[in-house]
Amino acid sequence: MLRKYANGWNLITLFILLFFALFILFPVVLVLNKSVYNAETGFTLQHFAHFFDRKFYWVTLWNSIKVTIVATVLAVLIGLPLAYILRRVKIFGSKAIQILIIVSYISPPFIGAYAWIQLLGRGGVITKFVNDTFGLNYDGIYGFAGIVLVLTLQSFPLIFIYISGALKNVDNSLIEAAESLGYSGFQRMLKIVVPLITPTLLASALLVFMRVIADFGTPMLIGEGYRTIPVLIYTQFMSEVGGDAGFAAAIATIFIIVTIALFLVQRIISRQYSYSMSALKPMEVKKSFGIKNVLSHSVVYVIALLSILPQLVVIYTSFLETTGGQVYTGRFSLQNYETILFNRDLSMILNTYKLGFFAIIVIVIIGIFISYLTVRKRNRITSTLDTISMLPFVIPGSVLGIALVFAFNNAPFFWTGTAFIMVLAFVIRRMPYTIRSSTAIISQISPSMEEAAISLGASEKRTFFKVVVPMMMPGVLAGAIMSWITILGELSASIILYSSNTQTLAVSIYSEVIRGNFGNASAYSAILTVTSILSLLLFFKLTGKKEMNL
Template sequence: MLRKGLTGWNIITLVIMLFFALFIIFPVILVLNKSVYDAEAGRLTFEHFAHFFDRKFYWVTLWNSVKVTVVSTLLAVIIGLPLAYMLRRVKIFGSKAVQIIIIVSYISPPFIGAYAWIQLLGRSGVITKFINDTFNMSFDGIYGFAGIVLVLTLQSFPLIFIYISGALKNVDNSLIEAAESLGYSGIQRVMKIVVPLITPTILASSLLVFMRVIADFGTPMLIGEGYRTIPVLIYTQFMSEVGGDAGFAAAIAAIFIIVTIALFLVQRIIARQYSYSMSALRPMETKRSTGVKNVISHGIVYVVTFISILPQLVVVYTSFLETVGGQVYTGRFSLQNYETILFNRDLSMILNTYKFGLIAIAVIVVIGILIAYLTVRKRNAITSMLDTISMLPFVIPGSVLGIALVFAFSDAPFYLTGSALILILAFVIRRMPYTIRSSTAIVSQISPSMEEAAISLGASERRTFFKVVVPMMMPGVLAGAIMSWITILGELSASIILYSSNTQTLAVSIYTEVIRGNFGNASAYSAILTITSILSLLLFFKLTGKKEMNL
């Protein structure tokens, strides 16, 4: 009976479950254990948690994270929703280019946006100097809460825009026309008809923004100054605790895990209340507008699009400016920065980024295909659990995952700390959900009759899977894999904790150059990362045959 029950798919399920248990569940449990267990005294203790809540500095930091995240998410919706609606209803000149530019602004890492805005609105920024010189002011830059919210909002609203643009295709135009015939104004039609219909999409995209913003490390670290958030606190506490008592760092991480999971579950409960599907017999159509409405619509779209892409333009532009000591721009164009990073320095950080990323993507694609097929075609209690566990990295912040992996693999027999393998594992775990979700969606659309037909013609189940199912899955798999790849390129939260001198990546290099004040080098590294992301996006369009993204 055991031999009969131990099929190939059961073995694959157990192997993947073992992988998740070792590299996700075990490290997280270890963090929770270290937060409440005193190894020296050999007893349970809640002293670290008491210390966190006794000190105002610590629990205010938690509140800072929640406040930044809520405000940024709300502003992202306020910007993304009207923008998506205008591009869907009003014929905007160059709308295809506008959509691509908005997507490009999303795929760059948030910390590059923070660095670019420092160049513009920092204490010595171009715009800051202009404001102070022109209006005789003493504007001190956008550091702190306002700066963090600005960067994260501009980085996040494109995700809201992408999701809502897709949802608006399923809104039936007859509903809007009916509301118009009843005397509803344009704003009333949006608030009473459109928004209720796309509420599930707003909630889903808001959750993605919320989880991304609350876990962001680079932006508050670069632009926050005295305004600290939990990811920054975890990093600073952990780095100071290495070699000493790691319990407090683990306690902060445990609190953050509990908060993020709780917020995730609350959103899921709310989302279920608005869960329904739409099918548009008459999809919304873009109409040419005239007069003031046309001018305002074009103005809003163009201004928002320009501001969203401005950070990428800034880093590319400044990468070609000559610097003195790496900090002061002379205003002359030069290839000095590229000569420095490409010919006068070790190229390992650039090569590491591509090498580690490609290895991680190969693993992600294999795991994503197998999990998607198992959870859709071989549904049972174990595969359902597998599906749930695979989404844990989406909820667990990168800094927490980095600390968890250090705790788990800093001693024999699994000593991986500082190695390339632990970075690759972090990339796989962190970015796997993108590929799994897109792969699962495509498997659900493949009719089981296709497999049944192949089997009835004499093909084995394994041959059917590789010759029929996998080729049909590839569009969805590749779409998710490219999104995973783009996010791996800019992965900083886990990398900053796990990297060593031999495994430094582009994201870490950009961060360290900014911290050291080498802005010219940081711009050149950022430009390479941005161009790589754009080329990856173009590859996505080429492989999928689309000119837009449906995440």
């Protein structure tokens, strides 16, 4: 009986389940346990009572929800019309605009926050100009408005990418019929297009919602007195190290409950709008004239400029000379690059690529096996495996960071601050990208290919490695590159887990901004931005695409 179940695929399934149980479920369970258990008093809800008794804490939760709702709605209001315009109106340079929008999405949100500080901070270029010109006393971008601005501009490209893909499946005959009935362009979009793409709209809005509510870097840099839950978790946890960590665990538990509840609500709503479309007559791009043409070009160009502006700012300021690292002299210089490349330890740059490389290897291996098991060997166990592998989409990075500290900060697993725990965090956080891409490609490969190989005498193992894996590689590599790009900018978990020996570019940028060393921060940000752009170009090269469909 034992030999019957001890075949290779079952052993691989068991190994991956143990991996997830040890490195995902076990840390999360420890967070839940620490939130309700005290070594002296046993089971207790005092940490939760403390959270809801103090207005400062529960208002912070409301702050997170409010910022997330507003940023998500604004992202939809920008991304949806933009995708529709580019799909209906012939815009000069549309391909370049789409690439610029994607580039703005792949850059970490905290770089956008830092760039807007350079523009609209208290000493920002635009702030100084406005105050000096109009005699105002504008105090900068900080607080609720600044957080919403940065996260909206960072998130709307995700809506745009998804909606652009969905619009390809909308049948143009429906729109033409509405036009013949006298519907205006806005009415056709609102009453015909939006209902048809509602499933995609809900899915992309959920991803934006989850990304925004879990963001740590943006509110930390420009929130000032406007605190959000990820910032509160970080500050409480860092102050609790060496003492009672129960309250930090309680906040993390509340956050997990909120995010899972929102995720489940979206899934329930999405099922009600679940259907497929097939466009017999796809939407056509048409040349527009007059005021409509001017407005369409103006809207597209302004949005594209605002989205790419943070990347342009950090690259531009990285070449400006500074005094003391904080005050720009206005002269161009390589001073910032000389400082970070020749007068400082290069370990944080090397760590980013080295740790990311090891993480990608693990992600690719696990992603290939999970996608194959969940599609070709589907059963209750592999379905459970598929569900657990998507948990990182729901668990915020800051929560994962403290969960890993709780689990592996004591003997015999004293891994906090090590390269192993950093790679582990990268793998857990960014694995879903590769799994989704790999699952999509394996679903498109006919089982007859494997059957033919086996009928010719190849073993199942040989068929998998010689036939299936090579056919999967385009999808696997596409997902791996997206995992790689997001690993480069990973901050929320890294800021909790890193040590001086495992500091990354993302942590370095954050640290330099906090210290006011804007020149160094710009140089680090430029390196990270250029690396992300090169990775995106590699994605296009490997997939043969000029656009991105997540």
